[in-house]
Amino acid sequence: MPAGTNDIDERLDAFVAACRQHGVKATHQRREIYRELARTVEHPDVQTVYRRVRRRVPSVSLDTVYRTLRLLDDKGIVCRVACQDACARFDAATERHPHFSCVKCGALLDVCSDELNALPVPASATALGTVTSVHVVFQGVCVACRNGRQRGR
Ligand SMILES: [Zn+2]
Ligand SMILES: [Zn+2]
Known part of the structure; x- marks a missing residue:
């Protein structure tokens, strides 16, 4: 089900809190990257997240998106779904689900x-x-x- 605007704001608040808890700086770019992940149920890959974030944050680089998703995955703030690196897909929902x-x-x-x-x-x-x-x-x-x-x- 598509997430409403309020829902996204709540998730962003939770994201900032999770970052603080893990000692990760919730920078503007990282928040925008998370927002793109949290607003979709598509489990986008790095390229897709990058294309969408770039519409609002033209200065973002593919490398930043890649490293941010990797970092958030390491901290358990997002989930990497596919196992193979080449086709890694990301999910803002970290609770276990098939x-x-x-x-x-x-x-x-x-x-x-x-x-x-x-x-x-x-x-x-x-x-x-x-x-x-x-x-x-x-x-x-x-x-x-x-x-x-x-x-x-
Ligand atoms: Zn199909
Ligand atoms: Zn999922």
Whole structure:
């Protein structure tokens, strides 16, 4: 569901508080980068965030966007969804949730499932090492692609 303006302001306040807590300076550029992430459910990649932030902050560089998202991910303030560096997608929602990934158009959609979020980590996984996060991804063809429509970006 699209976030309203008030909601964004609240999330920005929470963002500034989280930054303070983690000793990260909530600079103007970082706030604008976070705003672009928080206002969409698309899980944009670095390039997409950069293109959108640049409309309002022409002085921002791709490198700044990349480093900011990396830093915020390190601090747990945003979430990196895809594992591979080359196609990393970012999410302002850091609470655990599954995703649906469309193999045709690349859409990455949130899946709501209390059941999956409560799924315990099996002993066979913890035996292999310390589990720090769990990410369930469903792959398939999204409704828009299935109906032969191109998903608007
Ligand atoms: Zn699709
Ligand atoms: Zn998500």
